[in-house]
Amino acid sequence: MSRPRILLTRSWPEGAFAYLKDRYEVTVNETGVPLTQAQLSEAMDAYDALCPTVTDILTKEMLRPGTRVRMIANFGAGFEHIDLEAAKATGIRVSNTPDVLTEATAEIALLLMLMTSRRASEAERGLRDGRWNGWKPTQFLGQGLKGKTLCLVGFGRIGQATAYKAQTALGMKIAYHSRHRVAPEIETRLKARYVDSFDALAAEADVLSLHTPGGESTRHLIDARLLRLMKSTAILINTARGSVVNEADLVHALKAGTIWAAGLDVYEREPQVHPDLLPLDNVVLLPHLGSATRETRDEMGLRAAYNLDRFFAGEPLIDPIA
Numbered sequence: 001m002s003r004p005r006i007l008l009t010r011s012w013p014e015g016a017f018a019y020l021k022d023r024y025e026v027t028v029n030e031t032g033v034p035l036t037q038a039q040l041s042e043a044m045d046a047y048d049a050l051c052p053t054v055t056d057i058l059t060k061e062m063l064r065p066g067t068r069v070r071m072i073a074n075f076g077a078g079f080e081h082i083d084l085e086a087a088k089a090t091g092i093r094v095s096n097t098p099d100v101l102t103e104a105t106a107e108i109a110l111l112l113m114l115m116t117s118r119r120a121s122e123a124e125r126g127l128r129d130g131r132w133n134g135w136k137p138t139q140f141l142g143q144g145l146k147g148k149t150l151c152l153v154g155f156g157r158i159g160q161a162t163a164y165k166a167q168t169a170l171g172m173k174i175a176y177h178s179r180h181r182v183a184p185e186i187e188t189r190l191k192a193r194y195v196d197s198f199d200a201l202a203a204e205a206d207v208l209s210l211h212t213p214g215g216e217s218t219r220h221l222i223d224a225r226l227l228r229l230m231k232s233t234a235i236l237i238n239t240a241r242g243s244v245v246n247e248a249d250l251v252h253a254l255k256a257g258t259i260w261a262a263g264l265d266v267y268e269r270e271p272q273v274h275p276d277l278l279p280l281d282n283v284v285l286l287p288h289l290g291s292a293t294r295e296t297r298d299e300m301g302l303r304a305a306y307n308l309d310r311f312f313a314g315e316p317l318i319d320p321i322a
């Protein structure tokens with residue numbers, strides 16, 4: 001029997017790729033650039049399964065009835081780029097890769113907290129540009145994090161891992177707001193205080209860290225109004241999705257000193273970054289590094305592969321989202 005045809009829309013790390021190649025007829029887009037919408041649409045009739053990434057927008061028109069693709073194993077946890085309702089309507093199964101990127105993404109949230117609070121990017125740029133001419137008692141003074149309150153918006157796996165690391169490693173206090181309050185055991189274990197109003201949470205944050213999904217329901221949750229509620233010493237961290245923050249409003253707030261700093265790993269129109277963010281000293285800009293460790297990316301590939309294995313064996317998916 002011929003092996004199922006799988007399309008990887010981007011190159012995968014070696015280990016996960018080798019696993020997949022042993023089992024399937026695998027085609028890889030090795031161009032280094034995302035497939036176009038037209039190419040993705042064509043692929044729907046040429047393969048049995050797709051492994052897309054966050055850069056592949058899979059629309060209702062593509063997930064139409066009668067396509068050859070019956071399974072989409074997303075390489076990533078977030079899935080707002082896939083029209084799940086359309087997939088459900090046409091019976092195309094979809095999986096994602098939760099869990100395996102939790103720790104890596106939480107590490108980036110901590111990295112951004114440390115970099116922003118201690119002005120690491122700005123200071124390093126100063127050194128490289130030859131503007132550092134020796135130690136001074138008043139140069140590049142940042143803010144310490146010990147005893148400060150980390151407020152998390154969204155308290156799923158990554159939010160909780162970030163809270164744990166910030167509390168145990170940095171001695172921060174933890175508060176959170178989310179659509180669903182977590183179980184009391186989790187609040188106790190993480191010493192996390194639930195705040196039932198999003199506005200109140202933002203107003204008390206020394207650091208406000210975003211851990212919501214992307215998509216319409218969270219679009220521009222952080223806008224000029226919300227930023228004005230925050231302390232002028234506060235730091236905003238976004239490792240979730242760029243769409244959650246109104247970038248133009250954030251630029252304005254950073255310039256006006258409405259908040260103190262921001263650390264961003266994700267952007268509204270990736271890979272474009274709002275041009276007015278680039279010259280600002282009080283923002284740290286990372287290129288969507290959340291899950292970018294060798295181990296994690298391999299595990300993400302393997303997790304997608306295990307979901308494919310289940311699908312083609314006629315067994316329940318490990319991580320079904322449609």
Ligand code: 8YV
Nearest residue numbers: 053054075076077078290291
């Ligand atoms: C991934 C992410 O690298 O998994 C996610 O939701 O945001 C990233 O860390 C990306 O999605 C790959 O598709």
